[in-house]
Amino acid sequence: MEMLPFILATVFTAATPLLIAALGEHVTERAGVLNLGVEGMMIVGAATGFAAAVLTDSSVFGILAGALAGMALSAVFALMVLVFATNQVATGLALTIMGLGLAGLIGQGFVGQPRAAIPPVKIPLLSEIPVLGKAIFTGDFVFFLSLALIAFVAWGLNRTRFGLLLRAVGESHGSAHALGLPVKRIRLVAILFGGLLAGLAGAYLSLIYTRFWSPGMSAGRGWIALALVVFAGGHVWRLVLGAYLFGGITVAQLHAQAGAIGLPSQFLSALPYLMTIAALLFLSISGRKGAGAAGSLGQPFVPER
Amino acid sequence: MSFNLALVPRREVSLLRQVLTPVLALVVALLIGGLIVWMMGRSPAKAFDVFLREPLTDPWALQEVLLKSTPLMLISIGLIFCFRANRWNIGAEGQFLLGGMFGGGVAIATHGLSGPWILPLMMLAGALGGMLYAAIPAALRNRFGISEILTSLMLVYVAELLLDYLVRGPWRDPKGFNFPQSVPFTDAAQLQPLFEGGRLHAGFVLALLAVLVAILVFRRSLFGFAVKASGEAPRAANFAGFNEKRITLVVFLISGGLAGLAGMIEVSGQVGQLRPGFGQGLGFTAIIVAFLGRLSPVGAMLSSFVIAVLLIGAESAQVSLKLPFDLTRFFMGLLLIAVLAGESLNRYRLEFRKETA
Structure with a gap:
């Protein structure tokens, strides 16, 4: 029982970057844009965040810089798909390839440098509750920020006028355009928001989760975040559930490796990727696709005059 | 903005x-x-010199360029079939690795034997490995409607871990000082140079052959037309009686098979054993090759050379220009x-x- 709050806390730490990146991509995809560059934006956020934190000796500033770096990369994507109407799948892939290289260049001088932990935030009174107090109400500030982001995205998409417009644009850009909605402008906001969150998720990885920078450290998390968005099928709560489930699998797999249960470690390391496929399969078999993808997802938008 | x-x-x-x-x-x-x-x-001038001029003027480097272009050409030719049909196989890297493992597996199993049948068997095994691995995302898409983008990509990570397991576990060379690598292949399992003192092997000829076949398929065959139609006008293609699911499966098998063959050729002709990281991201680079070649076979061939020049230049730039x-x-x-x-x-x-x- 003494281990439980500790284990729960590590589950939340492992899940938070997935959750943040997936929330961002969820908004982007609701607006009808498929950005496969999450992995690239995430790792650039991780490298930039770490480098900025070391240079300014402020982890908070590093996290901010990481988020902005992710957004900067998403601006390139926005320019391509909104102005040039390029193929979104190929452009997203290009963003990921470019991001992996760029992150390597940025992080070059920072490999192996350690970084101190950010002091945890304790919610007064609530953090005194046994088990849950230590697991949920004591954490880094980005963890609490991610909780606020869940609420913000759910509220913003479902309860605000802008959210309604954003979903309308995603569902049918042709109709939205005919109604006089600024399709490209709304999509620009959604893409930049997705980039900001992917960068934030990356900075969380290098500054809070591992607390060092190593090349390729995002290790497919951006792709898992993309799968989580599919898994969510348009519902934010399912996205949150999926992210914490994946955090749980990641931590369980690490414990199993440490506990040497006889399986080769590579098989356990492959679990998150196999589980991603299994989750998509389960979704399809159970027929719980939810609202599904936005109607105009991934299609280039070239308005007629 | x-x-x-x-x-x-x-x-x-x-x-x-x-x-x-x-x-x-x-x-x-x-x-x-x-x-x-x-x-x-x-200095950018120096960089252009190392990246572009040296690989093209030095005869030794020129051979390396052709060797490097071999896997790029094979993989990108396969990817053209997928991308033309608007199917997104982005896991060629994994299929490449599986091809290397299947082909390499044959080499390890026949270690110590000799005979002209070993190399063809390795090639078949390599292509088969890539095809089987590519069939997974195709089947998941056809049977369950799951996006092939994410599944094919996820399988790349799984393939990397599988290779890591094999060369550290059952296939590790007992005399390899605990390095994560298989036994070195014997001559019977390695593609031999085409001419005395050179390095270029038959894999390059196979890659050119693949280009030729792809040109003919796209220009002359009904299947080539079906692939293009399915990508450009899926509804019309359906009405024309082209089976959407069969096209998905076949283009994935073609690209997986060619990527697998490329993996076998890389392992047998270049590396000479199995070891982690022999993929070098070539399966991803081939995506860029395919697009630079405007998704045409001739274009893919030409851009394979261009990208290979840059990759060889990059190798020497790491040393000479840091x-x-x-x-x-x-x-x-x-x-x-x-x-x-x-x-x-x-x-x-x-x-x-x-x-x-």
Whole structure:
């Protein structure tokens, strides 16, 4: 029982970057844009965040810089798909390839440098509750920020006028355009928001989760975040559930490796990727696709005059 | 950002424009790349010399270029079938690795034996490995409607871990001082040089053959037409009686098989044993090759050479200019972006408008 709050806390730490990146991509995809560059934006956020934190000796500033770096990369994507109407799948892939290289260049001088932990935030009174107090109400500030982001995205998409417009644009850009909605402008906001969150998720990885920078450290998390968005099928709560489930699998797999249960470690390391496929399969078999993808997802938008 | 830029479709795209677009994209990407080299405090002139001139003028390096272009050509030819059909196999890297493991597995199993049948058997095994691995995302898409993009990509990570397991576990060379690598292949399991003292092997000829077959399939066969139709007008293709699911499966099998064959050729002809990291990201680079070649077989062949020149240049730039390989990776992404923008300007004219669109 003494281990439980500790284990729960590590589950939340492992899940938070997935959750943040997936929330961002969820908004982007609701607006009808498929950005496969999450992995690239995430790792650039991780490298930039770490480098900025070391240079300014402020982890908070590093996290901010990481988020902005992710957004900067998403601006390139926005320019391509909104102005040039390029193929979104190929452009997203290009963003990921470019991001992996760029992150390597940025992080070059920072490999192996350690970084101190950010002091945890304790919610007064609530953090005194046994088990849950230590697991949920004591954490880094980005963890609490991610909780606020869940609420913000759910509220913003479902309860605000802008959210309604954003979903309308995603569902049918042709109709939205005919109604006089600024399709490209709304999509620009959604893409930049997705980039900001992917960068934030990356900075969380290098500054809070591992607390060092190593090349390729995002290790497919951006792709898992993309799968989580599919898994969510348009519902934010399912996205949150999926992210914490994946955090749980990641931590369980690490414990199993440490506990040497006889399986080769590579098989356990492959679990998150196999589980991603299994989750998509389960979704399809159970027929719980939810609202599904936005109607105009991934299609280039070239308005007629 | 203001949006008073509008895209106006072009009625006709001249052949000259079609040919010049990728060239122009390459030039733009090279200029931006040069700017970054300059920002990193190195001489761009020296970098161009190492990246572009040396691999093309030095006879030894020229052979390396052809060797490097071999897997790129094979994989990208396969990917063209997928991308033309608007199916997104982005896991060629995994299929490449599986091909290497299947082919390498045959080499390990027949270790110590000799005979002219070993290499063909390895090739068959390699192609089969890639095909089986590519069949997974295709089947998941056909049977369960799961996006092939994510599944094919996830399987790349699984393939890397499988290779890692094999060379550290059951296939580790007992005399290899605990290094994670298999036994070195015997001569019977290695593609031999085509001419005395050289390094170029039959894999390159096979790659050229694949280009030729692809040209014929796209120009002359009903299947080639079905692939294009399915990608450009899926509804019309359906009405024409082309089976959508069968096309998905076949294009995945073609690209998986060619990537697997490329993996076997890399392991047998270049590395000479199984070891982690023999993939080198070539399966991803081949995606860029396919787009730079405008998804045509001849284009893919030409851009395989161009990208191979850059990769060989990058290897020597790491030593002579201390330019990290990440710069090349960044450049590759940049190049793909430039190519995509060029494609768009091929199809549309950019027009400035007063009001917002």
